[in-house]
Amino acid sequence: MATTSTLKLDTVFAALGDPTRRAILAMLLEDDMAVTDVAEPFEMSLAAISKHLQVLTSAGLISQEKRGRVKWCKLEPDALKEASIWMQGFGQFEAVNLDDFERFLALELPNEDIASE
């Protein structure tokens, strides 16, 4: 195992290239969520969010489990690990400051107002 293919990096990075999907990941960082609840803060159809969730799922960034009529979405942070390894090799970046990370999240969450400019 650990057959880390180019394909996987392709889908992971492509999935991360969309701001809606990154915002979804940030939301799931706090807790697992149902599809409807994921969709709530966005100004787009439920079907569109459903598609985004499929993209995240096939990239391995989240998993989805149906319990009753509700499909729960759960972050799978391990999928980011390979991509993170790939990136870090380019700069030997120092360990991340969690405050930095929270600033990024604040910029991206859909319900939060973006202050800059």
Next chain:
Amino acid sequence: MATTSTLKLDTVFAALGDPTRRAILAMLLEDDMAVTDVAEPFEMSLAAISKHLQVLTSAGLISQEKRGRVKWCKLEPDALKEASIWMQGFGQFEAVNLDDFERFLALELPNEDIASE
């Protein structure tokens, strides 16, 4: 400064989503290169590579400087830093093992034969 916008993460991750572009970055990790030399190992036209280099440039991942009739391409690893910070926040990944990184590069370089299946 440090106006880290969503737009930047969009373009950086989108740029990384293509295997040709990741391979180019890996090549530039070793040394600066002319456009023609970047294109040489790939089985696609020079114009296509030129477009890929533009995508990488507008994402800030590389810079290009023309000296004489040769345009030199140079890796700009700082652009990866913000994206790396974004990603690391999801898992608090341990510091990367450089051997891991070299395995990834081996999988992606175009002139290297990819053994897996």
Next chain:
DNA sequence: GTAAACGTCAACCAAATGGTTGAATAACGC
């Protein structure tokens, strides 16, 4: 000066992406 090397531009093309709407399926609540 003329030919070759370096690189981009413009036009084109097929396929993928990100969104919509409306119908369909499945599970609850009563």
Next chain:
DNA sequence: GCGTTATTCAACCATTTGGTTGACGTTTAC
């Protein structure tokens, strides 16, 4: 059973993406 809630599916659309080819502008070599 029946309406409601949760989610996906299918068809459609506009835009973007990743590639091609051929013409074009520069710089260099001789």
